[in-house]
Amino acid sequence: MKKAGVAILGLGVVGGGTYKILTEKKEFFKKTQGVDITVECALEKNIERAKALGLSDSMIAANIEEVVSNPAVDIVVEVMGGVEPARTFVLKALMSGKSVVTSNKELFAKHWPELEAEAKKMNVGLFFEATCVGGVPIIRVLQESMQANEIKSIMGIINGTTNYILTKMANEGSSYEEALKEAQKLGYAEFNPTADVEGFDATYKLSILSSLAFNTKIYIDNVYREGITGVKAEDIAYGKEMGYTLKLLGIGKNTEKGVEVRVHPTFIKNDNPLASVNDSFNAVHIVGDSVGDIMLYGRGAGSLPTGSAIVSDIIFAAKHAEYFYSCFDNSEKGAKATRFVSDFKSKYYLRLIVKDAAGVLSEFTGVFAKNGISIEQVKQIAGKGGSAEVVIVTHDSKESAITKTLKKLAGMDIIKAIGGCIRIEE
Amino acid sequence: MKKAGVAILGLGVVGGGTYKILTEKKEFFKKTQGVDITVECALEKNIERAKALGLSDSMIAANIEEVVSNPAVDIVVEVMGGVEPARTFVLKALMSGKSVVTSNKELFAKHWPELEAEAKKMNVGLFFEATCVGGVPIIRVLQESMQANEIKSIMGIINGTTNYILTKMANEGSSYEEALKEAQKLGYAEFNPTADVEGFDATYKLSILSSLAFNTKIYIDNVYREGITGVKAEDIAYGKEMGYTLKLLGIGKNTEKGVEVRVHPTFIKNDNPLASVNDSFNAVHIVGDSVGDIMLYGRGAGSLPTGSAIVSDIIFAAKHAEYFYSCFDNSEKGAKATRFVSDFKSKYYLRLIVKDAAGVLSEFTGVFAKNGISIEQVKQIAGKGGSAEVVIVTHDSKESAITKTLKKLAGMDIIKAIGGCIRIEE
Numbered sequence A, B: 001m002k003k004a005g006v007a008i009l010g011l012g013v014v015g016g017g018t019y020k021i022l023t024e025k026k027e028f029f030k031k032t033q034g035v036d037i038t039v040e041c042a043l044e045k046n047i048e049r050a051k052a053l054g055l056s057d058s059m060i061a062a063n064i065e066e067v068v069s070n071p072a073v074d075i076v077v078e079v080m081g082g083v084e085p086a087r088t089f090v091l092k093a094l095m096s097g098k099s100v101v102t103s104n105k106e107l108f109a110k111h112w113p114e115l116e117a118e119a120k121k122m123n124v125g126l127f128f129e130a131t132c133v134g135g136v137p138i139i140r141v142l143q144e145s146m147q148a149n150e151i152k153s154i155m156g157i158i159n160g161t162t163n164y165i166l167t168k169m170a171n172e173g174s175s176y177e178e179a180l181k182e183a184q185k186l187g188y189a190e191f192n193p194t195a196d197v198e199g200f201d202a203t204y205k206l207s208i209l210s211s212l213a214f215n216t217k218i219y220i221d222n223v224y225r226e227g228i229t230g231v232k233a234e235d236i237a238y239g240k241e242m243g244y245t246l247k248l249l250g251i252g253k254n255t256e257k258g259v260e261v262r263v264h265p266t267f268i269k270n271d272n273p274l275a276s277v278n279d280s281f282n283a284v285h286i287v288g289d290s291v292g293d294i295m296l297y298g299r300g301a302g303s304l305p306t307g308s309a310i311v312s313d314i315i316f317a318a319k320h321a322e323y324f325y326s327c328f329d330n331s332e333k334g335a336k337a338t339r340f341v342s343d344f345k346s347k348y349y350l351r352l353i354v355k356d357a358a359g360v361l362s363e364f365t366g367v368f369a370k371n372g373i374s375i376e377q378v379k380q381i382a383g384k385g386g387s388a389e390v391v392i393v394t395h396d397s398k399e400s401a402i403t404k405t406l407k408k409l410a411g412m413d414i415i416k417a418i419g420g421c422i423r424i425e426e
Helices: A013-024 A026-033 A048-054 A064-068 A087-096 A107-123 A139-143 A160-172 A176-185 A200-214 A234-242 A304-319 A332-336 A360-370 A401-408 B015-026 B024-033 B045-053 B064-068 B086-095 B105-122 B138-144 B160-172 B174-186 B201-215 B231-241 B302-320 B330-338 B358-368 B399-410
Strands: A002-009 A035-043 A075-078 A100-101 A149-159 A244-254 A258-270 A281-288 A292-299 A346-354 A375-382 A385-394 A415-425 B002-009 B035-043 B074-076 B101-102 B152-157 B244-255 B258-269 B281-288 B292-299 B345-355 B375-382 B389-396 B415-425
Touching: A002 A013, A002 A064, A002 A139, A002 A304, A013 A026, A013 A048, A013 A304, A013 B086, A026 A035, A035 A304, A048 A087, A075 A087, A075 A244, A075 A304, A100 A107, A100 A139, A100 A304, A107 A200, A139 A200, A139 A292, A139 B045, A149 A200, A149 A234, A160 A176, A160 A234, A160 A244, A160 A385, A176 B345, A200 A258, A200 A304, A234 A415, A234 B074, A244 A415, A258 B415, A281 B160, A292 B160, A304 A375, A332 B330, A346 A360, A346 B138, A346 B258, A360 A375, A360 A385, A360 B064, A375 B105, A385 A415, A401 B281, A401 B358, A415 B138, B002 B015, B002 B064, B002 B174, B002 B375, B015 B024, B015 B035, B015 B045, B015 B302, B024 B302, B035 B302, B064 B086, B074 B201, B074 B302, B086 B101, B086 B105, B101 B105, B101 B302, B138 B201, B138 B292, B152 B201, B160 B231, B160 B244, B160 B281, B160 B292, B201 B244, B201 B258, B231 B244, B231 B345, B281 B358, B345 B399, B399 B415
Parallel strands: A002 A035, A002 A075, A075 A100, A258 A415, B002 B035, B002 B074, B074 B101, B258 B415
Antiparallel strands: A149 A244, A149 A281, A244 A258, A281 A292, A292 B292, A346 A385, A346 A415, A375 A385, B152 B244, B152 B281, B244 B258, B281 B292, B345 B389, B345 B415, B375 B389
16 A cells, blocks of 8 residues: 655644544545555644644654655645745755645745746655635646646636625625625634735636646736725625626636736626625636536635645645646746737726716716727616716726726716726626 | 557547547647647548548558557547447457546446456556546546545536426426427437436436445446436426426435435425536536535536547546556445445425315325325415315425325325426435
């Protein structure tokens, strides 16, 4: 029977879940997978936390050198999060001939080429299923099941915190602030929620997923990013009336014009399968030229779901002597060859607060026409105090044309405010 | 660069799609996968069909011996369907040291242990992603992504033909016969639709999927099977009113009492994600003890979607010198150790045509009580000619108790007919 020794760097939520699965299911894995996996040691400053999980004193390493010099360790699991010292530790593990399994999306999105180059040089494995969408096996599916496809698009709800907040706003009409507070109370959002609500977390994931989907390194700087902090409950409500559901989507497209990658609040039709993915669930929809549409759905975070992804990588690593790396030129040089669409097109939902007076509609719609934006729907909503709200849905329009139009509108006397501006994906 | 020579047995819908992908994307696979795949030959009686696809005369093999003795062939793709001669051909390929990729669910469900034993003996690969649910990568997900889980249940819409028919019946109120005719006209159902509509196809797939999910060989004889030929449009309509959608489901459960595997028409709640999987789309919902709920969705059949699954197996096979087989004791001996639940429990929807007379309700509900079946809902629908229709939803009841009750009811004067009997899964 194949044997594998594991070291875990960090015994937080994910590290704890991983330790629990590996120890409780040791016999199960021997029986069903033919591999005998032993947790040899862990690196964790909080000794009490380590002991509470059941680790003996001798299993708690003093420093990274002790871990990487341990000949019983074959696979190092990095679940610390953040760039440093995680990057240094992972590089040391690879240089010492250990395979690495990581859940660290920030590290991976920012330093993948460097880590992969080191892994290749040492001929060891580098696994990262847990970096994206927790228990949903999206990385392995992209790597081992979609090879026959040129992937046209990848679109998904890849952040559970924001999906919980938007679901709550939609179902209960709560404001962003109220929904965030509730999410924090339930542990779905952190005390400092910036990484989630400003879309950084989704950007890291989209960078990794679209790199695999489009066979070229997509840097996070290539990803357009917009969070949900500006989302208003009334826009969700108006959208609902028009048949739309609001989601924070990660969107990657590969068209003849180039690659387009973006994270932003997006209206999708209510009958889009992603529209019914609620609360902290995640889902990714892929279109391949051979397979057509596929969708994967599951829990994007949490101790055991993410632990499940990590353990699947550990078992995969334990069974395969050699790992097959990403299939594309994952270097800066490779990335430079990629053409990006920056001025991307989409439909837009806009809400304007206007003066309630005759001729106003014709005046501001003229600005749209001048900028080449064609309007699909206009809906006027009775306002108060001499104001009216107007909701506009445009046909496909260039980002630059919308920006120009909004700037012009903002300077007009008849426009009191731009209430909302949300892209629509159909 | 790794090279692989491929032979295709059968150039029908799936074989043709596979050939098309392999030849059109040869350069793409070299670039993105680092493998150079060449179709060396094919076995196809219909020479015109082979030539129409672009095969030269010299590529069309005269017989299986010519294929398996060809040293340029590393991987044999069997996409003929049916048990014989496919079984003999696959065995010959394995015995000649070729890896095999197959889409043949009937062959695989019936002869998996024999094929796997031969592959192991020869140390070659045996891949079968395309046997189940076409382009949805369910096999690889079960094998390579769910290892950390004891799988509690697997439940899915795993036959596109019947899903198309049931969707049509639900949306348009058509009868089974009308919907089948339409499906045949569109090529979704075969001229002889038995394999699909009687649930054999789903049974083959469920046998394979539940074997992988529960780590033991589940023979097709272990699967309870009931097709959709008896489904009435009025039951779909009554169910809809009660918040249920009718689907032909493959259901596998692993409980403390044992394994339970069944294929039958099933009412599920309208908000179950499987309820909105329509037309010829397929989806599989899995519950693992670590990962929780995951769902995979996509096209279950078709030339290119199934071709996509086959090509992913070919590339996987080309990259891995050694293949890792199913992780459990896939033998008759292993299978014998499995405990099955045969008298399974579920909620039931029943429709009775009864005499429209006083005291009737109390008389027949008494039969339910006597057999220990507790009733959740009763709804009487005005009938005609002295009859009434009564729709009953039971609480969880044993299969045997329902059978006994229906037998008793059928013999009663007040019961004119048992209109419908459909299990409910919640």
